[in-house]
Every structure is written in C-alpha cells, then in structure tokens.
Amino acid sequence: MKRVFTFVFALTLIASASASQPEKVKPVKNIILMVTDGTSISAVSTARWLKVYRTGDATAPVTLNIDPWLCGYVRTCNSDAPIGDSAPTTSCYVTGHLSRAGYVSTYPPYKGKDNIEPVDSTRAYAPMASILEAGRQLQGKALGMVFTCQYPHATPADCSAHYYNRGAEQLIADQIVHNGFDVVIGGGNYYLTSESESYLRTNGTKVYRNDISGMRSDRSNKMWALYGDVDMDYDIDRNPEEQPSLAEMTKTAIGKLSKDKDGFFLLVEGSKVDWAAHANDPAALPNEFLAFDEACGVALDFAQRDGNTVVIVVADHGNSGFSLGRRDLGDYGHKSLETLFSQVNKFKRTADGMEMLINTQPFDSLRSLFKTYEGIDLTPDEFNLIVNCKDYKQSPIPVEMRKSDKTSPLYSSYLSGIITKILTKYTPFGWTTGGHTGEDVFLAVYNPNNQRPLGYTTNIQLAHYIQKLWGMNGKMDSFTDQIFARHKEVFAGFNMDIKKSEKENVWPVLTVTNPANGKSLTAKAFSNIIEVGGKQIQLPSVITYVDRNDMFYLPKDLNKYLK
Numbered sequence: 001m002k003r004v005f006t007f008v009f010a011l012t013l014i015a016s017a018s019a020s021q022p023e024k025v026k027p028v029k030n031i032i033l034m035v036t037d038g039t040s041i042s043a044v045s046t047a048r049w050l051k052v053y054r055t056g057d058a059t060a061p062v063t064l065n066i067d068p069w070l071c072g073y074v075r076t077c078n079s080d081a082p083i084g085d086s087a088p089t090t091s092c093y094v095t096g097h098l099s100r101a102g103y104v105s106t107y108p109p110y111k112g113k114d115n116i117e118p119v120d121s122t123r124a125y126a127p128m129a130s131i132l133e134a135g136r137q138l139q140g141k142a143l144g145m146v147f148t149c150q151y152p153h154a155t156p157a158d159c160s161a162h163y164y165n166r167g168a169e170q171l172i173a174d175q176i177v178h179n180g181f182d183v184v185i186g187g188g189n190y191y192l193t194s195e196s197e198s199y200l201r202t203n204g205t206k207v208y209r210n211d212i213s214g215m216r217s218d219r220s221n222k223m224w225a226l227y228g229d230v231d232m233d234y235d236i237d238r239n240p241e242e243q244p245s246l247a248e249m250t251k252t253a254i255g256k257l258s259k260d261k262d263g264f265f266l267l268v269e270g271s272k273v274d275w276a277a278h279a280n281d282p283a284a285l286p287n288e289f290l291a292f293d294e295a296c297g298v299a300l301d302f303a304q305r306d307g308n309t310v311v312i313v314v315a316d317h318g319n320s321g322f323s324l325g326r327r328d329l330g331d332y333g334h335k336s337l338e339t340l341f342s343q344v345n346k347f348k349r350t351a352d353g354m355e356m357l358i359n360t361q362p363f364d365s366l367r368s369l370f371k372t373y374e375g376i377d378l379t380p381d382e383f384n385l386i387v388n389c390k391d392y393k394q395s396p397i398p399v400e401m402r403k404s405d406k407t408s409p410l411y412s413s414y415l416s417g418i419i420t421k422i423l424t425k426y427t428p429f430g431w432t433t434g435g436h437t438g439e440d441v442f443l444a445v446y447n448p449n450n451q452r453p454l455g456y457t458t459n460i461q462l463a464h465y466i467q468k469l470w471g472m473n474g475k476m477d478s479f480t481d482q483i484f485a486r487h488k489e490v491f492a493g494f495n496m497d498i499k500k501s502e503k504e505n506v507w508p509v510l511t512v513t514n515p516a517n518g519k520s521l522t523a524k525a526f527s528n529i530i531e532v533g534g535k536q537i538q539l540p541s542v543i544t545y546v547d548r549n550d551m552f553y554l555p556k557d558l559n560k561y562l563k
C-alpha cells in the first residue's frame with residue numbers, strides 16, 4: 001500500500017512540476033529571441049506608466065507591445081549563484097546549460113554543493129553549442145543579431161561565440177566574424193579589424209560602418225552594419241540621422257533574414273536597459289525599455305503576419321533594485337500619475353547625454369541646458385556640484401581649485417554620477433544597488449500554435465522550449481560533441497603542435513601531422529579556416545581554444561583530412 005501511495009504521489013509531483021510547460025511543441029520556421037538586458041519587472045511597469053502618461057489614456061487595456069503575450073516568470077541564475085550575470089544567463093537560453101559568471105556559452109567547472117544543477121566536471125571550459133549553431137549547420141537557418149552594445153559584449157557573444165571570459169572581447173569579436181552570421185546590426189566598430197572586415201567582404205557580406213543611408217539602401221541578404229566605436233547611443237540621446245532605432249534595426253534584419261526559405265533565428269537585445277540600471281539613470285531606464293518594446297512590436301507584427309514564427313521576449317536578470325516609490329519621499333503612495341510622472345516625462349537626455357551636452361556647450365548655457373533637456377532649474381547645491389566636478393570641461397573654476405561638497409546627498413566623484421542623482425531627486429524612483437538583482441524576470445511569448453510556457457519557468461526549461469521549436473530537444477549535447485571535440489582526442493596518434501604568439505590578439509595555431517603519410521593540417525583558433533596541403537578550407541563551425549587546459553575544440557571529423 002505504502003509503495004502504491006508513493007508511486008501515485010511521485011506521479012502527481014511530476015505532473016504538477018511540468019504543468020507550466022507545453023507537452024507538445026509543434027516545430028516552427030523562425031525564432032526571434034528578444035532579450036531586454038538587466039530589466040526588473042519594476043522597470044517594465046514604470047515604462048508602461050510613462051507611456052500611459054504620454055498617451056493620456058490610463059483606461060487603455062494594452063499599452064506595451066509585449067502586454068498581450070506576457071505569460072510568466074523566468075528564473076535566471078548562474079550555475080553556482082542565484083544572481084545571474086549576462087554571460088551565463090543568455091548562454092543558458094541558447095544552450096540549455098547553466099554556467100558561471102563571465103562564461104560565454106561555455107561549460108562551467110564543478111563547484112561542489114554550490115552547483116544549482118548537476119555539473120559534469122569532464123566538460124569544464126568546453127564550448128556549448130547554441131541553438132543558433134544547430135539551426136544553421138543542421139537545418140540551413142539564417143542567423144541574425146541586433147543590439148545596441150558592442151557586438152562582442154555578453155548577450156550577442158552568448159549567441160555567437162564561446163569562451164570562459166567575457167572580458168576577452170577581441171577574441172570573442174574575431175570568433176563572431178567567423179561564425180556564419182547573415183545579419184549583424186549594432187555597436188562595436190572598434191572591434192572589427194581590417195582582417196575581419198575583409199573576411200566578411202570576401203565572403204559576400206556587405207559591411208557598413210556608421211553609414212545609416214548605406215544600411216537603408218542595402219538590398220543584399222548578408223550585411224554587417226555597425227554604429228559607434230563601442231556601444232550605440234541611448235535611444236533618447238540618439239541622433240536619428242546617424243543611428244537607427246532598435247525597432248528599425250529589427251525591421252531591417254527581419255526583412256533580410258526572412259528571405260531564407262529554411263527560416264531564421266534572430267536575437268534582438270535591448271542592451272542598454274541594463275546599462276541604464278547599472279548607472280541608476282532614471283531618464284535612460286524607462287525610455288530605453290520603451291525603445292526595446294517598439295522593437296518587440298516590429299517582431300510581433302511580423303510573426304503574426306507570418307504565422308510560422310515564434311517570438312520570445314525575456315530579460316536575462318534583474319538590475320539595480322529599481323522601484324517606483326522611494327522611502328525619503330514620505331507620502332508618495334497617494335500621489336497621482338501626473339505628480340509622479342510629469343517631471344520624468346520632461347527628461348529628454350540621459351545623464352551620459354547631458355554630460356556630453358554640457359561639456360560641449362559654453363558654461364553660460366549650463367542652466368538653460370538643464371531647463372531645456374531635463375525640465376530642471378538647478379539649485380545652488382546642484383550647480384556647485386557640477387561646476388566643481390573634475391569631469392566638467394566648461395567649468396570657469398580651474399581644475400586644481402575645484403572643491404566638491406562631499407557631504408551633499410547628490411555628490412559623486414564623476415559628472416554623470418552627479419547628474420543621475422540630480423535627475424533621480426525629481427522622480428519617485430528608488431535604487432538599492434548599482435549591480436544585478438536575483439528576482440525572477442518576465443516572459444512573453446507569441447506562438448502561432450499557442451503552445452507557450454505558462455507560470456514559472458526555469459531558464460533551462462525555457463532553453464528546452466526553444467530547442468523544441470526546432471525539434472532539437474535532447475539533441476544539443478551530442479551536437480556539441482560533434483562540432484566541439486577535443487583536439488587531443490580527434491587527432492590521437494598524430495603529431496600535434498600548438499604555436500602561441502607573444503603578440504596581442506594573435507591567436508594560437510594548431511598544426512597536426514599524420515606520421516604515416518606526412519599529411520598535415522593547421523587550424524587557427526577563433527576562426528573557421530583550416531589549411532590542408534596549402535589550401536584553405538572554410539568549416540561550417542568555428543574552432544575555439546582554451547588556455548586553461550591547452551585544448552582546441554573542433555569538429556570531430558576533422559581528422560578525415562589527414563587520411
């Protein structure tokens with residue numbers, strides 16, 4: 001009896017644990033993954049109230065483009081910590097495995113009882129294949145990425161590269177160039193070396209640098225369009241004649257990718273919602289999210305017309321402990337929408353944008369710039385902090401004579417820090433940290449077949465849902481083993497030599513020789529090019545290298561060239 005009871009109880013548990021996940025997921029042609037980086041639900045609610053304030057209709061049932069499709073919460077975390085970092089969080093969505101802070105689609109080392117899910121220690125530091133790589137190599141899908149940070153930054157890197165250190169941006173950048181993307185639009189001109197640019201051009205990809213009209217008139221299917229040296233400007237600081245909106249970038253990418261008869265995967269990242277939260281910038285945060293939501297509108301419109309596209313909108317972690325309501329405001333709980341948002345609505349520049357403005361305009365315009373762009377009449381305290389800040393280039397006070405009042409609650413050692421504090425003072429917003437937070441994030445999914453995760457979903461379950469959309473669930477690890485095998489196993493019995501350069505940004509080269517017939521092969525790390533008998537061959541996947549275990553990871557069948 002007891003055994004029967006236990007069995008039934010266990011069945012009930014399994015049923016209730018998976019109730020939020022759709023049992024059958026019909027495969028679709030296209031997947032659009034939209035990640036709003038570092039976005040707590042309070043930031044979404046605040047952005048929605050700001051939009052309501054602007055449209056003047058609080059009775060409208062739907063105000064954000066994502067609203068009709070919100071369907072649950074997602075846990076986001078690292079493999080060994082509940083508060084997620086951008087590298088492992090989106091890595092999990094596209095690979096199905098948790099990993100450690102800083103790890104870009106790379107398997108974590110074992111960390112004992114701190115592991116949140118079981119970790120296979122033999123896979124430490126190995127690349128984990130992404131659904132994008134599987135889609136392109138197994139099903140001929142086109143791939144695209146759209147974002148506003150630099151392209152080797154964490155989230156786009158998660159979808160296009162593999163390394164245990166997100167800080168190694170040049171290594172990641174070079175790898176992305178060689179990983180078969182059809183459309184890349186975002187920031188990061190600095191990282192695109194002339195060698196990378198010529199590789200792209202030689203392979204039929206159009207490249208536009210800070211060239212919005214070039215991007216707009218391009219009719220090709222393969223295009224890179226980069227804006228800014230590193231990141232693009234925040235949406236409200238953006239000059240629309242120089243930089244496109246995230247919505248336009250999304251529309252451009254979909255226009256090109258949707259020409260592929262096999263389908264496509266597009267990542268769209270609202271990269272700098274996260275940066276706004278890190279900076280505690282009350283002008284940047286809601287406006288940057290609204291710009292992301294506009295891009296969601298573009299993707300959702302396409303998906304609903306297309307009928308064979310799933311759109312997944314999700315954040316990768318919370319950030320800043322942002323709140324609508326702040327302790328020192330006393331009775332803020334009774335204040336009207338007008339009282340809470342009239343000032344917020346006047347912000348026309350982020351703190352970064354304002355810093356740029358006041359640093360390039362004469363000192364006598366300081367007060368009027370704050371009035372015009374932020375709707376603020378600077379108080380003597382605010383004025384004094386700015387003119388005494390070392391970063392303020394137009395100050396009439398010589399740098400060595402500047403003395404900031406460090407006891408002021410608005411004090412910061414840097415100018416944009418002072419500006420964010422001034423702006424925040426005029427809002428009902430609060431912040432508890434300048435770092436990430438560990439609460440669940442929102443999930444919105446549009447699926448033409450209405451098969452969606454509902455309720456609470458772990459990041460791993462969300463990855464499995466995405467895999468099911470392309471019939472890849474349960475097949476990802478064996479695909480990883482196929483394209484990222486260890487060179488010492490692939491070439492066992494052959495002579496192997498790894499050459500490392502002292503020079504910066506010159507990656508290791510592996511040379512393998514078959515002693516039986518003298519045939520040899522060279523493979524350059526973070527590239528998809530090998531050389532066999534003086535001939536270059538382009539592989540469908542990128543070759544990576546990990547210094548920690550002195551290992552190249554490359555296709556399992558590569559030894560066929562030496563036979």
Ligand SMILES: [Zn+2]
Pocket residue numbers: 037038085086087274316317
């Ligand atoms: Zn993030």
